[in-house]
Amino acid sequence: MLPSETETLMFNEAASSASVIAAQFDRNQERVRALAADLRENPPPFVVTCARGSSDHAATYAKYLFETRLGLVTASASPSVGSVYEARQKLQGALYLVISQSGKSPDLLRNAEAAKAAGARVVALVNVEDSPLAQLADTVIPLGAGAERSVAATKSYLASLAAILQLCAYWRDDPTLIAALDALPAALTQAWQCDWTALTEGLVDAHNLFVVGRGPGLAAAQEAALKFKETCGLHAEGYSSAEVKHGPMALVGKDFPVLAFAQPDETGAGTRALADEFAARGARVWLAGEGGNLPVAVAPHPLCAPLLTVQSFYRAINALALRRGHNPDLPPHLNKVTETV
Template sequence: MLVEAREAPEVVRRQLAANRDAVQALVTALRSRPPAYAVTIARGSSDHACTVLKYALETQLALPVASLGPSVHTLYGTRLDLHGALVIAVSQSGASPDVVESVRMARTQGALTVALVNVEDSDLARTAEFVLPLHCGEEKAVAATKSYLASLTAFLPVLAELHDDQTLRDALQGLPEHLTQTLALEDQARGLAERYRFAQDLLILARGLPYGVAQEAALKLKETSGIHAEAYSAAEFSHGPKRLLAEGVPVLGVTSVDAAQGAVSAAYAELRAGGADVRTLGPDPLSTLITPGTGHGVTDVVPTALGFYLFAAHLALHRGLDPDRPPLLSKVTKTR
């Protein structure tokens, strides 16, 4: 897990260079067939990457995005009317039958289909109309790291071109260096992880673009440390889940320096004032673990996620666990 997380700078550098033609082909298609809305199809870590992509598409392009449950087609037999939709499927392996069949259905129903996939000769890559390869190389760890990070970045060059966003283009070019800077925070991540060595429960909060990182964080803590971790929107947390603070459950907050920064900072300050145990991770300069800012909110989430992976791997090691051998789990899960 740690070895593959440390490959992130090179993975993103390779992906940006290798996907130029594929990005241009997709941009051309989207300009000639502008979608009315977008739909994502994914599971697990890939679905968490889609949450980030949802916020990116909605905030940057004003394009509504929904998540499609694969079972709607594969179990319930419904063929959705997706004419005029942009359908984005994300998968490291490209091997899950329900994701593949849902993309096949979407394409026959008139959607423009795109696969973000690491295995380029997979069923998913062959099924979608357009492919943006992740270019991770083989990922061996059960707990995905580099493939999640690559899933965050693969569509961003398309977004930059469609939005004509030079700031985002510049942020993408500088991202490999910012990820290298993030790796230098490993000792700090190890130190923060030490304080959760005996935690049984953990609440992960975020709002906006980093919310998909919070979802991913909760999954990784379950996978690698057996911690019952749950992700909540910082805005929704007071609608019931806040009750858990009375039981002493600690909070790890994910921060940002975008439009959500003020509201999220105020929410964390209020929790602390009420006696909650709150530590934070992200580019906000008041964070407990400050990850590098990239110059754009959409790309800021990538170093934030990498910083969390360093934290999660060392937390498992602090607890005497092997993050590469989580019980009951395997690398590829084929749901139908």
């Protein structure tokens, strides 16, 4: 027998994200401020991220923040390059950002070790503070999400985005963005109350869909697509609202479902135009953002928007999984920790 919507671990863990992030910001402020000051004084030539799953979607968010706000090229490392091929990377002076909930995935550990040996500065965003990754890293930014028992990551994913946002704000020494950190927990509370019932009801019988976003919002689209597969058994693909035009959009016709996240920045108009184009073809389109049919909480800063969108989405996807006969806490064939080598 399935639990009710408010009885799932996923619901209750996701609902706690605002308080988790408020505590995280307060606890990590001095540590992040010190790291940021050192990075300003000793700037890395580039940044490399290393992660898998939801944590790799957080790395997408980091890429857009560091490249647009700090002007630092940020690349995603393929863990197999270090763990399987054992290739040596030229990383002298680089910032090597490893993002992990458990901090014990063997491939991430091997890559972090190799990066450190190659002269990179290893910073770990990790939820388990006594994990092997935390012990290996030069600097640890604890996510502070606490135990997460649902297989589907929610509060730890949002805590990862929040840690990246806090690091970027202090690294850039941006008063506006720093002020937005204080307002973010309240905005997350508002986002949890947004009614996305239209999306839940519209996808009960769906088989495939696209999720699109752009800029920092791409991280939200990637995460949403994974959650559709993981919790609902629903095939979804996450795309940039620009990249989807390079072939995949040929699949979008009458009644094809599309969920679009319009980031409140320079990319928003393009995403809204794409949503309109798909709707004109007869596709079933749900748009979260300005002018959309899914309500969104007001972001204290455009870079906060992906966290708010994902928070609203988590409540909707929990309900959708149950409507489709799935327990979102126990996806088939999946474990909480994936030990890839």
